[in-house]
Amino acid sequence: MLARAACLLARSAEQGQLPQQLVRSFAAAAATKGAPKIDMTLPIAPLQLSGTSGAIATLAWQVAAKENVLPKVQDELYQLVNIFTKHVEIRRLATDPFLPTAFRMKVVREMLANKEVTDVTRRLIESLAEENALSGIVQVTAAFEELMLAHKKEVHCTVVTAQPLDDAERVVFTKQAQAFVEPGFKLVMKEKVDRKILGGFVLEFEDRLVDMSRAKKLEEFNNLVQKLENDLK
Incomplete structure (x- = not known):
């Protein structure tokens, strides 16, 4: 499920555009009905990464670059990886396939509720939780770091x-x-x-x-x- 979604996202990113639905669910800005047309063009990533994690990290990097929040998203991903690796309860949330998706989403949203995180990071984590793929945050963060090193x-x-x-x-x-x-x-x-x-x-x-x-x-x-x-x- 996640792999299929990532392929679609990667294909859209390669074309330099994203549909408004993805921008609403993943990035910060959304086009409401009747609103002026929004520029959907995304920056070109500095590297071409392969695999599902690479596709997701690339899209996150492109949206973060467009929103001018790259360093903040990088720092937020580091903090999340630290949480997932150090806390057993959160790690179980990320890896237990028998936990209901609704419960997983509820915990993630409560975890981020009082934190000033970017919409890019928030939508990324919620998307991974919804697809029962939270454990992939480590690989996605590593791929995001590759993009940041190439960018800098x-x-x-x-x-x-x-x-x-x-x-x-x-x-x-x-x-x-x-x-x-x-x-x-x-x-x-x-x-x-x-x-x-x-x-x-x-x-x-x-x-x-x-x-x-x-x-x-x-x-x-x-x-x-x-x-x-x-x-x-």
């Missing part, structure tokens, strides 16, 4: 080292990480200490891992020695 032209990276970096090392590692970033994109780098890597460094991007740690080299060396020993038997 940011690439996030975590540099992992065995010891905290000093200023000189920080400059070196920033240059090394920047080499993996496409021109025109901004590198946003975080630092993490993990003594298990023994030395060297690991660069953790969203879509790749560059492992130049001493632990990795020792593992490769031990594998080579083991292979040679097996070949000599």
